[in-house]
Amino acid sequence: MAHCIKHTQCPECVKLGKDRSGNNLALYSDGSEYCFSCGYYRKADGMQALRKAAPRTDKPIQLPFDSTIELPQPVWEWLRQYSLTELDAQLHNIMWSEHWQRMILPIIIDGQLVAWQGRSFDPTNKAKWFSQGNIHEILYVIGNNKSNRVVLTEDLISAICVSKIPTICAMPVFGSHVSTKTILRLKRYYDTIDVWLDYDKAKESMKFSNTIRAIGLQSKSIITPKDPKEYSYEEIKSYLST
Numbered sequence: 001m002a003h004c005i006k007h008t009q010c011p012e013c014v015k016l017g018k019d020r021s022g023n024n025l026a027l028y029s030d031g032s033e034y035c036f037s038c039g040y041y042r043k044a045d046g047m048q049a050l051r052k053a054a055p056r057t058d059k060p061i062q063l064p065f066d067s068t069i070e071l072p073q074p075v076w077e078w079l080r081q082y083s084l085t086e087l088d089a090q091l092h093n094i095m096w097s098e099h100w101q102r103m104i105l106p107i108i109i110d111g112q113l114v115a116w117q118g119r120s121f122d123p124t125n126k127a128k129w130f131s132q133g134n135i136h137e138i139l140y141v142i143g144n145n146k147s148n149r150v151v152l153t154e155d156l157i158s159a160i161c162v163s164k165i166p167t168i169c170a171m172p173v174f175g176s177h178v179s180t181k182t183i184l185r186l187k188r189y190y191d192t193i194d195v196w197l198d199y200d201k202a203k204e205s206m207k208f209s210n211t212i213r214a215i216g217l218q219s220k221s222i223i224t225p226k227d228p229k230e231y232s233y234e235e236i237k238s239y240l241s242t
Contacts, residue, residue, distance in 0.1 A: 012040040061113050061133050064097035067104050071096050074121050075103050082161055082229045092142075092160055101125070105156050107133065107140050114138060117156060117174075135174040139185060143169030149192040151222075151240065152178055152208075154201070158228040162196065165237050176201040178208040187217060194240070196222040 007026055013019035013035060024037040033042040071079075071089065075096055079089065088094075095104040102118035115133025141150060143163030151170045153159045162170040173182065176197055186193055193212045197205040205221040212219035222239055224231070231239070 010035040010038060010040055012038050061115060063095065063104060063106060063113065063116055064100050064102070064118070066099050067095045067097050069093075069095055071103070072121075078103070078119075078121075082157060083232055084157075084160065088160060088164075100130075102130065107135070107138060107156075109138070109140070131174070139171060139182070141169050141171045145169065148190055149194065150186060150190045151194045151196055153228050154197050155227075155229070158196070161229045161231070161233075162236055162240070164233060165240060168240065176204055178211075180211065183208075183212055183215065183217075187215060190217070192218040194220050194222060196224070196228050196239075198227050199223065199225055 007023040009022035010019045010025035013024050016038070018024070019037065025033055025035045025040070027033055033040070035041070069090075071094065075094075079094070093106045093108060095106065096102075097104055097118065100118060100120075101122035102120050105117045105119070106113055107115040107117075115131065115135050115138055117132075117135070118130045120128050120130070140156075140159075142159060144166060147167060147169045149168045151159075151162050151168055153162055153170055153172050154176055155174070156172045159170040159172040162168070171186075178195060183193065195205045195208045195212070202221070202223045205223060209219040209221040222228075224239060228236060
């Protein structure tokens, strides 16, 4: 349950020449605001609340020692096949570790590194992806933080591609399973939870959408021949508008 963290000046009272003491507006831990004088209310910012609720670990998460924002050409070629730009790489803090031969995807919440994933570019390494941190407990929502619609994807790159649509936000589930616990946590902040998994998980995707609708939210399963990240911006927009 949200709790009051401090009081500050109410912007609506100020317009009326009131609240000169600057303490009418209560700010709550979930990002909501309420004025006990004039009744001004701002609902919780779902993304902010989710990030504050992100699990923390006693053991600090650390990036590979040689992580750098200087990405080698093979990484750029890989990113560009998904229409990702230098700006996207900067916005999402994409890095490179020469020692581990991995592209590094940091997961930063409220300025704290809570997890990261590394994608191998070493052809002799059979473990394509490596993760550190509680990625299956983290609700890492990106995109429009004012949206009441979130699209769940399997991986972070797909979520980044989907989140570029300005009217929605996206969240990777880091796999193909969407737990009921995750759905219930998201329910507090979103009216619509759509599921866009890879094509080989179509049945699972429809099952998860049914579960979401059963608890009173809007949901649809988006089933496409290719992964979300393999489509252009216009194609993603089209799939999400149908």
